[in-house]
Amino acid sequence: MKINLIVNHNHYDYYPRPDEYLIESLRKLGFQSVKKGCDTTSCGVCSVIVDGQLVPSCSYLTSRCDQKEVLTVEGIPEEARHIAEFITAEGVDQCGFCSPGHVMAIHALKLELKNPTMEEIKHYLAGNMCRCSGYEGQHRAIKKMMEVE
Amino acid sequence: MKADRIVKPSSLEQAYEILISEKSATILGGGLFLRLQKKHFTTLIDCSHLLSSEILIGDVISIGSMTSLRDIETNLSLPKGLNQSVKQISGVGVRNLATIGGSVYGRYPFSDINTMLVALDATLTFFNSGKISMRKYNEEGLKEKDILLEISFRAPQFSASAFYKKVYTDFSLINLSVSNNTLAIGARPMRPIYLEHVDFSKSPKEILSEVEFGSDFKGSKEYRRALCEARLEDLIYTMGGHHEN
Structure with missing residues (x-):
């Protein structure tokens, strides 16, 4: 089955296996920012945006991505740098393994919610785990970033 | 897989x-x-291109089987209890992917939304089997595989949902849903059951006296009963009762 996979606005002719998930396809295509964490839909580390919606790429069948717009951190370099500056300023970047998924979740949050409350931010990001930080620093960073924009 | x-x-x-x-x-x-x-x-x-992901609001509310749990969470025209029931099912990314049809068809006993649909006395429409009550399907399933098209129910005057999770995005240890004067309890850990014509002026202990709970690796039946009584008291308080002492 051939599909037209659109990643960060570039088109790829791709032949996924029937049971191939998007994380595997993206990494094969060189999008190494997409990390494999729990591989059971629980941690949010593999989060990408498909047609404007945040999804765990470990559980999204690639064959369902025909003609869909997939966005990874590589597709939003300026935005990713901007978010990272706020996160590092709070000292919560640490190991960085969860950062790409976290950045995509924050990007999706910004697309979806205008002027979110702290409670809404925490709720939105609850599916993105970080084993280094205690989340408070991340939440402070996001709140500061959203306030200054 | x-x-x-x-x-x-x-x-x-x-x-x-x-x-x-x-x-x-x-x-x-x-x-x-x-x-x-x-x-x-x-x-x-x-079948995602053939099945509906639309929510139609009226005296009877119908939800296409491919509707995502995130759409159910954010559609504030739906009964409040239904919004509440899905809001802590994993993270936003998962709720963007998970569908109401998948939750219902799987008859997952831990499902928060299935408990709410049992309380709402929802009707399921299948491609071959036609219309079946959610309560009957929940108990008996189907004789043959089928395709779930739609979930529908009458809009309740009041609905609410509560649960207890050890972690914010975890599966529920217990979940409860109220639709008018019907109470449904799920994740007991068995499939949801319902009590009709519930007198919410009674204590949670009295209301739940006939309800059976079970044990699994997540918690004992005694623990589940205690949690259920506490969360039911919370629900009754949101309905304007109890909590005086």
């Missing part, structure tokens, strides 16, 4: 034909629970 092929049928008739002709063919909903299973499917049937 392993699969030999994935097909996108051109009609529901064709999808149904494939579904019943192959023993290990299955319909893809959101695909999340299939993903976690150690099963080998001959054929995955992707």
Whole structure:
């Protein structure tokens, strides 16, 4: 089955296996920012945006991505740098393994919610785990970033 | 999960034909629970282009089976209890993928939304089997595989949902849903049950006296009963009762 996979606005002719998930396809295509964490839909580390919606790429069948717009951190370099500056300023970047998924979740949050409350931010990001930080620093960073924009 | 092929049928008739002709063919909903299973499917049937993901609001509310849990969470025209029931099912990304059809068809006993749909006395519409009560389906399932098209129910005057999770995004240890004067309890850990014509002026202990709870690795039946009584008291308080002492 051939599909037209659109990643960060570039088109790829791709032949996924029937049971191939998007994380595997993206990494094969060189999008190494997409990390494999729990591989059971629980941690949010593999989060990408498909047609404007945040999804765990470990559980999204690639064959369902025909003609869909997939966005990874590589597709939003300026935005990713901007978010990272706020996160590092709070000292919560640490190991960085969860950062790409976290950045995509924050990007999706910004697309979806205008002027979110702290409670809404925490709720939105609850599916993105970080084993280094205690989340408070991340939440402070996001709140500061959203306030200054 | 392993699969030999994935097909996108051109009609529901064709999808149904494939579904019943192959023993290990299955319909893809959101695909999340299939993903976690150690099963080998001959054929995955992707009907997402044929099934509705629309929510129609009226005296009778109908929800297409491909509607995502995130859409149910954020559609504030739906009964409040239904919004509440899905809001802590994993994270936003998962709720964007998970569908109401997948949750219902799987009859997952831990499902928060299934408990709410039992309380709402929802009606399920299947491609071949027609209309079946959610309560009957929940108990008995179907004799043959089928394709779930729609979930519908009468808009309640009041609805609310509560649960207890050890971690914010975890499966519930217990969940409760109220629709008018019907109370449903799920994740007992058995399938949801319901009590009709509940007198909410009674204490949670009295209301739940006949309800059976079970034990699993997450918690004992005694613990579940205690949690259920506490969360029911919270629900009754949101309805304007109890909590005086």
